[in-house]
Amino acid sequence: MGTLTFNQRVIVGKRLYYCTFVYAVVLSFLISSNFNPILSSKALHRFLYLAVLLLAVKIFGIDQVDRKEWLTKAAIYLLALISWRLAKNVDLLLYISLILAAKQVDFRQLVKLYFGTVGILLLGTVLISQANIIRDVVYIRDGFHRHSLGIIYPTDMAAYVFYLILAYYYLMFDSLTWRSFTIIALLDITVYWQTQARNSFILILFTIPVVWVAQRAYRGEKVSRAIASYYWMVAPLLAYGTLLLSWLYTSSNGLLRAVNKLLSNRLLLSNQAIDKYGITLFGQHLVEHGYGGIAGLKQFYNPQAKYFYLDSSYVRLAVIYGLIIGVLLVVFMTVIAYRSTLRHEFILAAVILLISIHCIVEQHLFDISYDPFLISLIAVSPINSNKAKVLGGISGDK
Amino acid sequence: MTNNGKSKIMVKYVVIVLGLMLIGGAGMYGLAKHRQTTYYTAERSMVISHSIHEESASNNNFNSDDQQMMPTYKNISQDIMIAKAARKYLPQNLKKKYTAEKINETVDSKISQQSLILTMHSKADSKAAAVATVNAMAKAMKKELPSIQPGAGQVRLLAPATKDQAEKVTTPHAKKYVAVGLALGAMVGLVICFVEETWSRLL
Numbered sequence: 001m002g003t004l005t006f007n008q009r010v011i012v013g014k015r016l017y018y019c020t021f022v023y024a025v026v027l028s029f030l031i032s033s034n035f036n037p038i039l040s041s042k043a044l045h046r047f048l049y050l051a052v053l054l055l056a057v058k059i060f061g062i063d064q065v066d067r068k069e070w071l072t073k074a075a076i077y078l079l080a081l082i083s084w085r086l087a088k089n090v091d092l093l094l095y096i097s098l099i100l101a102a103k104q105v106d107f108r109q110l111v112k113l114y115f116g117t118v119g120i121l122l123l124g125t126v127l128i129s130q131a132n133i134i135r136d137v138v139y140i141r142d143g144f145h146r147h148s149l150g151i152i153y154p155t156d157m158a159a160y161v162f163y164l165i166l167a168y169y170y171l172m173f174d175s176l177t178w179r180s181f182t183i184i185a186l187l188d189i190t191v192y193w194q195t196q197a198r199n200s201f202i203l204i205l206f207t208i209p210v211v212w213v214a215q216r217a218y219r220g221e222k223v224s225r226a227i228a229s230y231y232w233m234v235a236p237l238l239a240y241g242t243l244l245l246s247w248l249y250t251s252s253n254g255l256l257r258a259v260n261k262l263l264s265n266r267l268l269l270s271n272q273a274i275d276k277y278g279i280t281l282f283g284q285h286l287v288e289h290g291y292g293g294i295a296g297l298k299q300f301y302n303p304q305a306k307y308f309y310l311d312s313s314y315v316r317l318a319v320i321y322g323l324i325i326g327v328l329l330v331v332f333m334t335v336i337a338y339r340s341t342l343r344h345e346f347i348l349a350a351v352i353l354l355i356s357i358h359c360i361v362e363q364h365l366f367d368i369s370y371d372p373f374l375i376s377l378i379a380v381s382p383i384n385s386n387k388a389k390v391l392g393g394i395s396g397d398k
Numbered sequence: 399m400t401n402n403g404k405s406k407i408m409v410k411y412v413v414i415v416l417g418l419m420l421i422g423g424a425g426m427y428g429l430a431k432h433r434q435t436t437y438y439t440a441e442r443s444m445v446i447s448h449s450i451h452e453e454s455a456s457n458n459n460f461n462s463d464d465q466q467m468m469p470t471y472k473n474i475s476q477d478i479m480i481a482k483a484a485r486k487y488l489p490q491n492l493k494k495k496y497t498a499e500k501i502n503e504t505v506d507s508k509i510s511q512q513s514l515i516l517t518m519h520s521k522a523d524s525k526a527a528a529v530a531t532v533n534a535m536a537k538a539m540k541k542e543l544p545s546i547q548p549g550a551g552q553v554r555l556l557a558p559a560t561k562d563q564a565e566k567v568t569t570p571h572a573k574k575y576v577a578v579g580l581a582l583g584a585m586v587g588l589v590i591c592f593v594e595e596t597w598s599r600l601l
Contacts, residue, residue, distance in 0.1 A: 226601060230592075233589075233595075237588065240584075244582075342599070
């Protein structure tokens, strides 16, 4: 790399990043789908290490950074490495690598890649599952048939739609109309009819007022700007609040019992995990028993089997991946949302707000096939693409 | 904004959060102390069963029947009749203070599934009272059960409760209250700082 000029390095780095990003998204998507018996999940996880390696080459070999930035990135990378070894899971290391390696990458371009890749994969998976090539696993709850449509679990299917809608909002922010919102509401109803995933259903509907206010704020409307300016603070408060309630949960408190019921027993499970395993600074390995996939389906219909899965992204971070790296991720979310508010763009603040609510009960915060938005921390992310092109050729977004 | 200005604001926010954490912690410590009570607990177990000899002499499986009877024995042990009988076994100084009703409130019984053991727990304001009430209730149970439930298994008392084994319990735990106070104080502090930041720089 030593003989490359600065511009050549930037071009090589960007191309390497885009290819690795698509590679990681495709693999992560396949892992969370029912291609599993055909494609081994273990093998797919091993292939992810190639993405981690390529990203490390970009972070420490291609990107030209000053000493302070290099040391900061190295420290964060080291934390992710420790968490990977202790938790025995590569997901967070991959995600942190994608964030750190995003210097000079055009975030808008990345979201387009995400939207295209995941959109095509999701549509293809639904069609393949309906052709019975892979399983459309059906879970029966309260007499309703919940279809996973080729994805590992119905709520994960709905979560893909939720994150794709967020990507759509980001890309089309300035041109969203009531027609767009109506189509999204109809899509939401269709997904709910198939999956019965309450969290994603409610949140997809909630995206409409949140993004509408953000759009009006972007256009300078005063009341909307006054509301949207507070979006950025939701992520840290919700992360903190979720951990606090999980820690304090007791069935003798009526209010906490009601919140636990609203969150489908998540508070109780989180509380049990915190009591039994404790919050860890650097990470630890936990054996979980969820209902996802073919093995999970057997668990679901086995009355003896006991469900134990930490669904909340915040609790997963604190208990499994380590509190320090968890706090860092929440700080990243806050910085992204704050910067978006400071620039009076508001869309990333709205997106982060919606993700932070989704993460109270779902685990997709740092799964790259769901959430590409934290990459905007270092990538060039102004929503005006012309401005992004100019900045993207020169330096990372600060 | 200059770096110096940013640092000053950060220091201000840290002071606000730490200050509110302290206030929260101190407030909850005060509340814990106000609510705090100390009591003593003691326990005594007993086995209620028919002997193996009796079982082999009859066609009945007493052991299994005894297990099924355990919830009934537990209910009997919590009846006021047992407490009245137990009062006779208390030393004079405690007899004045402990009526049958109070003994009944002081001592509770527990059983486990697939077990023939019934355990009595007492919760009193002194070690001596906790130990004396639970031992008295156990003795009363042994004496009264055959007349209340003819054909019931024989009650064999296990080791008596002693003052050495009695435990001192103080609730609520002040440490936990302080931790909750610190955490809630930090939450309020963060909200104040975030709102201040939005008002002064983002709106």
